[in-house]
Amino acid sequence: MAKAYERIADDLRQLIRAGELHPGDQLPSETKLVEQYGKSLPTLRQALSLLQAEGLIEKVHGRGNFVRLPRTLVQRTNGRHQWEKDRAREPEPLRAQTGSTERDTGLELNDLVFYAAYREIKAEGAIAEAFGIPVGTALLERTYRTRYRAESAPFNLVRSYLVRDMVAENPDLLDESKEPWPGGTQSQLFTVGIELGRIEERITARPPTAEEAEELGLPPGTSVLVLRKTSYDVAGRPVDISDVTLPGDRTELLFTTDLERW
Amino acid sequence: MAKAYERIADDLRQLIRAGELHPGDQLPSETKLVEQYGKSLPTLRQALSLLQAEGLIEKVHGRGNFVRLPRTLVQRTNGRHQWEKDRAREPEPLRAQTGSTERDTGLELNDLVFYAAYREIKAEGAIAEAFGIPVGTALLERTYRTRYRAESAPFNLVRSYLVRDMVAENPDLLDESKEPWPGGTQSQLFTVGIELGRIEERITARPPTAEEAEELGLPPGTSVLVLRKTSYDVAGRPVDISDVTLPGDRTELLFTTDLERW
């Protein structure tokens, strides 16, 4: 005999899958469902919380439970890296026109609100190892947010690390008030003579932490994509390490791999 | 005044983050925690279920609650595509030695158990559009699982689509009993004269469905990576579309992008 809350969840799940309940539809009220299934309220709510964790329904306090709508996508491609590199040496007016985020989202510069904070820290274990530098080396930590003006939650959270001595030659790079830098990080690195040769991106997925759910405005029943981008210069030396947190329900990463001809 | 279950969750979260509770450690029993926080059992359990949803703790029936251990990684790189292409024309003995999965996991062929099922279906809306073919065209649907012999759950779930008429020229390709085909799909396509030129991979993340959690043996508090791989031949025509579901807590996708020199 199956558990009561699972039977209820299965039943509702099937109604949704079969299309008897459409995205956006409101479910019967919890008290109605209690009558219908002949179980207690807490049991019924346990069933609903299962469906919520699967991202199938959305609970709205004071209004009801609704079948969740698919979210609109923001695409992030690996083509952006070559595109950014091509722009890095262009004159500032062109670089300032459109950045990678605008390219990905199709939005205008004016639609976007940008925020950055810089901080100087000492490299600890994992980061030091990734850079191949001694623990304690001075790093520049840059924290970014970009959001659509009409929405409250940003598209993503970015924390980027640079070895301070590699960029200190240009004092502007240590100054957060110079952000957003036209053309992005590759343009910044260009001013201190660094050319990127290769970019590695490592991707995993997990449920958001409480803080991420808060900052990204993520409802329960969503996941985050965690992307660690490591940029290498043409000599193969790691130059920039960025940790990017992206909402899984509205982000699509697109990677294109070209194959050599036979 | 914060909600009781949030205060408890915050408190326990902090103990874990601060390292006062190490991965693998057992938490105090639920009745102990009830005394300690002076709240009811259901409230306390609500707090614990929050932490479970975040993947921070693991509940084990009859034993206790434990701080979750980090899982071992299976890496999947985009370098695998060129590697597979290079192998596609090699003689069978070499192709049979090691496949992409063995390359990714570092395991031996004997450690792996492979399962495949073929089915013929008619293209419906989304897939037909992705292939650029009329709805109703005959497709070959191939479903794969690969698992480590010592574990019960597979590494991933794969569903792959081919246009039947593009491959029917070699009847072996329609026969599931011929799996695992030495050298993989690219070798199979080679037998009907198809050479791949480009591969696109689209990645999103979401909580597992009930079925996926079941099949992949995923505990609550995990996410899945959803990867749609589209393979194009050298003429830019889509040849294979594969949907891959990967456990987010033990999979790392690694994409390398090489940049052109200045």
Next chain:
DNA sequence: GAGTGGTCTAGACCACTGT
């Protein structure tokens, strides 16, 4: 104010794990 979901309690009984 009516209707909705959110929080919390007190307690019973079941099921699994280890000794």
Next chain:
DNA sequence: CAGTGGTCTAGACCACTCC
């Protein structure tokens, strides 16, 4: 068997949304 978490109930009261 003792100790642990899992399921379920009945009911009180709070908080939000919309008319």
